[in-house]
Amino acid sequence: MKFSRFLLFVFSFCCLKAVAQSDTSHLRISLLTCSPGMELYSTFGHTALRVTDSIHGVDMVYNYGTFDDRDPNFYAKFTRGIMRYALSNYSFQEFLQEYYSEDRGVIEQELLLTGEQKQRMYAALQQNALEQNRYYNYYFHTDNCTTRARDMIVRQTGASVVFKNILPEKRPTYRNLIHTYLDKGGQSWSKFGIDLCLGSNFDDRVTNDQSMFLPDYLMWGLDSATADGHPLVASKQEVVRFPLMKPQIDLPPVLFFTVLFLIIGLLSFIPTRFVKAFLNVFDSVFFLCIGIFGLLVVTLWVIRVDTVCRNNFNVLWALPTHFFVAFVVYLKRKWLQQYFRIVFVLTALFTLCWFFIPQQINVGVLPLLGIILLRSYFRGNLPFTKRVTTNVPNNFHNARRINIEL
DSSP: OHHHHHHHHHHHHHHHHHHHHTOOSOEEEEEEEEOOOSSGGGTTOEEEEEEEETTTTEEEEEEEEEEOTTOTTHHHHHHHTOEEEEEEEEEHHHHHHHHHHTTOOEEEEEEOOOHHHHHHHHHHHHHHTSTTTSEEEEBTTTBSHHHHHHHHHHHHSOOOEEOOOOSOSSOOBHHHHHHHHHHHTTOHHHHHHHHHHSOGGGGSBOOTTGGGGSHHHHHHHHHHOEETTEESEEEEEEEEOOOOOOOOOOOOHHHHHHHHHHHHHHHTTOOOHHHHHHHHHHHHHHHHHHHHHHHHHHHHHHHOSSSTTSSOGGGGTSOTTHHHHGGGTTSOOHHHHHHHHHHHHHHHHHHHTGGGSSSOOOTTHHHHHHHHHHHHHHHHTOOOEEOOOOOOOOTTSOOOOOOEEO
């Protein structure tokens, strides 16, 4: 065993020495992996490439993660998933200053490439940074700043790069991967909102290559990767120290909605005029919000150019029709009573099938389902008034009109 390790060490050393001797470019290329930030857009970290030329005094960072939010149609395009990102290049010191100011760490992995391979990659980066070439359509989990950096290394160096498996035996889903970061950052409400909007397509299990849409996973992938049979990473160092994560402290959605469910449940059994008036207002606002969300789910499903919001099973409990019913929820009509009975049945079926739905539903939805069941039950069984005219004989042989409560 010891002898085999010695042979492996000698082989690796010879490979490193051979690559070093073939490098006459005076170039140094490395991957920069940045730790997550406190803002939602920075929750998953960041990736960039660094190029140093010792002869010409160049020390530049090539960053695929820049965008311009001054576009008057930015938010409309963002909603549709049409996000124009660009490759920007600027000094390494300027890059570091940004992460120092945000108290975010940076790890650098120097790539072990031949001089020719470095020159090819540097030329490709310079070509890609030209105004006519620098823009691309950003897609969160398939084409982003991290995948662009990986593809630049794999496709433009001319090296035969092989990534070893970095995933556990039971492969995670896309949703599992982003949950890890949201949980570490204590962003329970962001997690809740993201889970509501992302469809079942995001519950597909990732491959080794697909997992590298996240900066940390690309960094881990490079750690064990090979290029032309030798290690791809020559050295790894912490340029800016990784800070300890300080999770945000907030009231989790599941707890907030559970408290709301208990309050509304208690009030539903108090038959006073004031409480009934309050519940009329609550039902109107509650079902209006659920309906707005249902319309949002359908809209994102239809208009998004990518697939992350499609096949969203949340629409089965967040019915878009609630938006319209919310304005007349207080009326005592037969059709409205039937509507809420149907809502009760659909919501009950969704709840019973919780573990069989091919989409991971956020646990914060459970108390919301409880409120829908509770209020739709009472709305579906409220007495309504129907005026019926009938003749009732009396001692004076006259007819009188009565109202029958049904």
